[in-house]
Amino acid sequence: MTPTATYRLQLQPDFPFSAAEAAVPYLAGLGISHLHLSPVLEAMPGSAHGYDVVDHGRVRAELGGEEGLRSLARTAREHGLGLVLDIVPNHMAAAPRHNRALWEVLREGPASPYARWFDIDWDAGGGKVLMPVLGRRLGDDLAALRVEGRTLRYGEHLFPLREGTETLPLPDLLEAQWYRPAWWRLARTELNYRRFFTISGLIGVRVEDPEVFDATHAKILELVRNGVVDGLRIDHPDGLADPEGYLYRLNEATGGCWTVVEKILTRDEHLPATWPVDGTTGYDALHRIDGIFTDADGAEELARAYRDFASPAGDRGGYWGATVRRAACKVVTHELAAETEALARIAERVCAGDPALRDHAPWALRTAIRELLVRVPVYRPYRIGGDAVLTADAAQRAKAVFAVADEAEAVDVIRDLALGQLGEGPDHGAFRARFAQTSSALHAKSVEDTAFYRYAPLISANEVGGDPGCPAVSPEDFHAYCGRIARDWPTTGTVLSTHDTKRSADVRARIAVLSECPERWERVLTGLAWVQAPDHHLAWVAWQTAFGFGIPRPDRIGPALLKSVREAGLHTGWTEPDSSYEQAVSDFVEAGPTGPPMYTLALFARELDEHARANALGAALVHLTMPGVPELYQGTEHTYLALVDPDNRESFREQRPDEKTEVTRAALLLRRRRPELFGELGTYAPVEAVGPAARHCLAFCRSGEAVTAVTRLSLRLDEAGGWGETSLMLPDGRWTDLLAPGREFAGGGPVALSELFADRPVALLERAADAEDTEE
Structure with missing residues (x-):
């Protein structure tokens, strides 16, 4: 069973299987096909996430045990829903008392x-x-x-x-x-x-060992074979010694159930075509969707304003590439010192066993390892095509740090080892695997957990898989991406908000509007400068956070900003906190972003509400109708304002429907009613807009039968005078707007966008059945 749409529920002791079971009727009515459950195997007592597994052979007792899970599955089946499980093959809790x-x-x-x-x-x-x-x-x-x-x-x-x-x-x-x-x-x-x-x-955990794989997957495979579970999400495959080998073994053991992997793709990186999976969990889609609603010129202007306002220097950096490099150098020499030392020990053993390599000094090998690791531009270099990311140019730049050219040859040794070009043997294979594993850890810690908090012109762009240095995505690039996904990975996952996003999609949608009015944002900040912050970088981040969140809640904004400054590691940190700086952060949050000045910010936000609405509804509709299997994070069928965990991990609860719910339900019910339009055999084609404001409309057609049209950069559109004579060239047929029952449009020619978007900045059109089709 390939899902048409999944809904992620965060299970925890306060929200066990029985609570999820009670929500099934509501979720079935929403239009999803599968519940996606966070990890269900036995975890550390009280764990709010379940990724700290302690026993692979038991379903977690705190959630209701195996009977609770099977009862949930039965109830889901009765309502036409299946289950997808999040599984954690890479690690367990290092707690011997429980493990x-x-x-x-x-x-x-x-x-x-x-x-x-x-x-x-x-x-x-x-x-x-x-x-x-x-x-x-x-x-x-x-x-x-x-x-x-x-x-x-x-x-x-x-x-x-x-x-x-x-x-x-x-x-x-x-x-x-x-x-x-x-x-x-x-x-x-x-x-x-x-x-x-x-x-x-x-x-x-060494799941590359067949006995370990069997022992750690027996319960999950039993649940799949029993029909309790229909699909799997694989957490952090980059951490495994042999991701592809693992996925082949898993695919064979499950009989090929729907499986997606939490593989973070960067820039133009593609998922390895040989992997026996349906695709990724969707961060690559998140970046493209957010990018469509970000103005490229305005983002550049914000970056200039950020450099002027925050006066970034040293580790903070004023440019994205430099910030990433500084962060990577710090992480590889500090937080990952044990990991680089482990690689050095393996490299020394390889060199000691080969007379041609024996005289490479240990210090040179260590230096080469560090310098190559910080130059890997993706999370993990794979053996096939690894030289495309661990390039000869990267090796040459790594050599430049050596004072003596002969000693710099250690770089060639390490690169050849990492790419599997220096022979075969236990240590050779061990080095290749550990280099790749360490590379993924380094990229995650230096980019996601450090640079994203140090570089902040437009914080809506600072999400996994994103590129804060170039956050905007053109319609042409978006269409090219969707065309490739429809062809190569039609049942991949897509997301907008997850349990790991630093800001929910609706918060990001609000912040993205700032890319359309950077000069106004500068004026607002200037007017708020009287509220003294510990440093200007924090002030910029805090005010953008408050603008995006929109609610003056110190109990929610405060912890998110404290986490931000600790992750950045510029003035304080997790292991060496500076209590006086952190107190100053707390005082600033209460006096500024959540205090009386928030009203000044709220007035500014109110002026931009309609444009934030256009972004939020547009992103939601694009996400739900583009190629792939969309996942809704719990609560995001409504307007959902949340910051980084733990703020975004509250227990699920039903809420009153709003406009976003109407858009969501309409799209999901269409997918469920007509899965053939969106599945493996479905097609994707851009729909052209013509006229002076054509670039403000993104539109596409699924399998000739459903058209999505959304407004992008609506503030710029208003400033340019609106839609004017701009039209959408609808394909032949009669088209009904599912978001406005009763409204129909004739295809085969231009439809005025001012008419199409008269009530909402988005439209979801379904081609009406012809009379002949109806008779058949």
Whole structure:
């Protein structure tokens, strides 16, 4: 069953399977075909997201257990809906108290049958697994460690004791274990297990091992084979040693159920054509949809104004490319120091085993690794076509940091190793996989979690898969993208808001209007400058956030801005917070963006409300009718204003329908009623607008039977005098506007856009059946 549309529900103890089951009638009436559930396997107690899996063999008890899931599936089936599950193959919670597999590894060491589950470098740890859980150095925290029977306790942490060691004096007991309790700060440089990004609480799983795959997927596959589950979303495939091999094994095991992967594509990068999946989770579509409603010239003017206002210097940078490079250099040498050190150890082993490479100095290999990693422009270089992203030019620039040309040859060694061009062997393969895994972590941490918070001319563009340095997308580029997707990946996922977006689609739609009036935004900021901020960069971000959010809620805007400054890492951070700076941020938020000055901003926002409406409705309709399978995040069928998590992860609740709900329901019901128009055999064709304002209309036709038309850059359109004599060249036939029942248009010629958009800035037209068709 290929979905026509999915609806994402964030399950958590406060919103279990039974709550989702109660929502099924409402969601079925909305027009979706499948519920998409966040991870359902046993996770850390109280987890609000479920990505910290501790047991792959059980459905999470806090959500209602397997019977609760099966009951939800039955109710969904009764209402014509299926289930899609989010699964997490890359990592588990590194909490031995709850993770039995890890518990056994720490108790039995490398001899444990579970040792093959995890990427652990035993040699690097002196035969021990570093467990960075102590609040202070061991010598200062020794008294907090207690032996309780055959376990070692540190606060809420429990560890197993190696058999026969429980009676030893504490110092000797610690030395006798297969693990080393350590100060948490050592994780940055000393960690010897693969983790998820920089989160030491999530340990990497080796699903490339067939036995590990079988053990960690048995329950999920059982649910698929039993008909409980119809489709899968694969979390973070870039973290796997062999994503393609994993996906082939999964595809065979599921019998080819609908599967999408959370693969983040950058710029003009394409999903590998050999992957046996239906497509991505849709961030590539998000970038194109947002870009259509962003004015290119205005975005450039905002960037200039941002540089003038914020006076960015040093790490902040004034240009996107420079900001990314500085962020990557910081992350690769600090947050990912343990990962680059692991790569260096493998490279040293390869060189030591080859006389031709033996004299490359360890420091040179380390430098080459870092310099090449920061020059990978995508999340992960794949073996096929990897040289297209890990280019000879990148290698040449990496060599430029070496003072001696002969020593710079280490760059060639590392590049050849990363591309699989230096021979085959266990260490060769291990390096290639770990380089790719580290590259994806570096890109995520340096771009998503650092640069996006340091470079902020137009913060609506700062979403995964986006390009803040060039946020606008032309109609021609959008049509080309949709044509390719309709041809190559017709059942890929598409999204606008997710549990991971930094701002919901409606917040971004409001902020994008600023690209159409950058000079007015400058004047507004100048008028608000009397409210003193800790720094101008924060002021710019805070006021744009407040403008987009539109609600003076310090309890929601404050945490989002605090997260912003910590992620940016310019004045404070997660591990070294500056309390005085953070207090100044809090004071500014209360005095400015959520205080009395908000009324000045609200007056400005009110002037732009109609244009924000056009963006929000236009983005929603394009998303729901373009090629691919659209996913609605919970609550986004209505106007949905949310900031970065945890603000966007509140439990689902039904709300009163609004104009966006009407547009959403009309599009979803059309997709469900006529799936052939949008599915694998459906076609996509641009519909031409002609006249002086033609570029302000984006229109396309699906399979000759449904036309989507939306207004773009409506503020610029108004300033230019409106639609005037601009028309849309409708295909032949009689067309009914599903958003305005009773309104019909004759095709085969021009239809005035002033008439088409008389009531709404969007239209969804369905070709009426001919009399002959009706008789048949």
